[in-house]
Amino acid sequence: MVKRALVVDDSKTMRGMVSAVLDSQGFDIVLAEDGQLGLDASDDGQYDLVISDINMPNMNGYEMIQALRQRPKFRSTPILVLTTEANAEARNRRKAAGATGWLVKPFERESFIGVVNRVCR
Numbered sequence: 001m002v003k004r005a006l007v008v009d010d011s012k013t014m015r016g017m018v019s020a021v022l023d024s025q026g027f028d029i030v031l032a033e034d035g036q037l038g039l040d041a042s043d044d045g046q047y048d049l050v051i052s053d054i055n056m057p058n059m060n061g062y063e064m065i066q067a068l069r070q071r072p073k074f075r076s077t078p079i080l081v082l083t084t085e086a087n088a089e090a091r092n093r094r095k096a097a098g099a100t101g102w103l104v105k106p107f108e109r110e111s112f113i114g115v116v117n118r119v120c121r
Contacts, residue, residue, distance in 0.1 A: 003048040003120060004028045008038035008064065009082065010056040014105070018051055018082065021112055035059030039067050042074065049120050050079040054094075062097040069098035078119035082107070
């Protein structure tokens with residue numbers, strides 16, 4: 001069975017990089033440019049993984065994650081934050097919003113795949 005991933009990032013380059021890695025792992029990928037578009041795309045079926053940036057226009061990643069976690073079909077879906085922020089305060093905000101884990105930009109391909117494989121068992 002093919003796994004589906006929702007990738008939300010306002011950077012076209014980052015969406016492309018994440019998509020390329022997930023595609024190489026056999027994922028069907030849906031892309032969104034900001035949190036609101038990501039939330040809209042979440043209505044389109046079931047996802048096995050959500051990867052989101054935090055700092056985006058219209059709706060940031062924290063708000064989108066909180067909204068997703070309120071929906072029954074996303075209560076146990078792995079949600080990874082892709083961010084440049086690695087300090088303790090940011091880590092606490094990600095956890096409070098409902099993120100499963102995070103990856104720091106720029107990411108290394110192999111460690112990215114390792115995290116994805118760990119959360120998508």
